Amino acid sequence: MVIDEIKNGIVIDHISAGRGMVLYNLLNLDSLDSSVAIIKNAPSRKMGKKDIIKVDELISLNFDILAYVDPGITVNIVRDGQRVEKFKPTLPEKLEGVIECKNPRCITSVEQELPHIFKLADRENHVYRCIYCETKAKKQKWEEK
């Protein structure tokens, strides 16, 4: 399967197979005019199967979301057809507007305008807690596999 090389843009590589669409949606990539390729189940030596997202535009991305959804991913920045930067996003200290607190007793359950903010409580075990009620972030659907 051949996807045209991008000139200026971002390649998100090493996405766990099946999470490509999750990232596509969370990053709002459907709102872009530029070409976006999602490659599902690409063969990978390390992972067996992986997803890849290529965006043919140098957009600003929320790397916090990337690291939160899939801590193993790699981001490549491409300029003039050359890879100029490659990095692995780290788990952010704070997640704002990415996930919602599900505790029915939390103040966010009655005040819809409050931003849902989570703080990293345990980096090793990827535990986030709501800054208001301290409830642990529930496992998201993409983590359940």
Place this chain on the structure above:
Amino acid sequence: MRSLIDILDLTTEEIEELIKVAGDIIENPAKYSEKCKGKKLASLFFEPSTRTRLSFEAAMYELGGNVIGFSEANSSSAAKGESVADTIRTVGYYADIIAMRHPKEGAPYVASLNCDIPVINAGDGGHNHPTQTLADLLTISREKGRFDNLVVGFCGDLKFGRTVHSLVGALSRYKNVKFVFISPDELRMPEYILEEIEKKGIEYTETTDLEGAMPELDILYMTRVQRERFFNEADYIRLKDSYILTDSKLVNAKADLSIMHPLPRVNEISRSVDSDPRACYFKQVQNGKFIRMALILKLLEV
């Protein structure tokens, strides 16, 4: 401006300083009677309370200050759907310090983000209740003279009991403290608190047997099974009488045990225990006012 949302917002040194000031207030009340002259406490109770609200209000009056506020959400604009943030912004223009109770967890934290005056969390749902913890700590300090080398039993509703969660957090910072958690299976300590205790290397046991745990306890902290925390009335009815402390259950207790309870109680401590010299729960009430006085002084920096 500093607020008190969680007991862990205070360092152990600050807590010890508050206890010292409270002790001085007990000894020399006249010295403090005009410290807050011209200052106003906004007492914002979105959920009913007798002790905590009156304690804050009495504390402010005894410091020479004044009190404004409401004692139920229905008599505030919250009943019209006003957000916590807007209510607090408004109150921030009228008062010098806020004591706030709210049924939703995190509401006082939201308040503290939206005004320039100190906010004291006077209880947010089943989450935190730091001034109760301060009252508990003052009581432990006065009864035991120490916070380390204690075996502390917590009995009853440990799942929703915010006073238990806060006190465990505060005592976890001292050496050689051991916790014994006594509860029905459905009302066990939340796993996140147990994880934190484990991380700190603190010894604890969980049991359903109050009498079996009794002999080793230095402190027994009883709690009420709270109807308002249950979504399901049937569960409440089933669990409410799980543990009732009676004279006969105290037979094997230490002679210097301190029996504590944040109050109000329903029936979980039999009335006959009140006359036992080991009963400390009404002293806690008294200590609550003094420690709140010390806290108001600290946060107002007067």
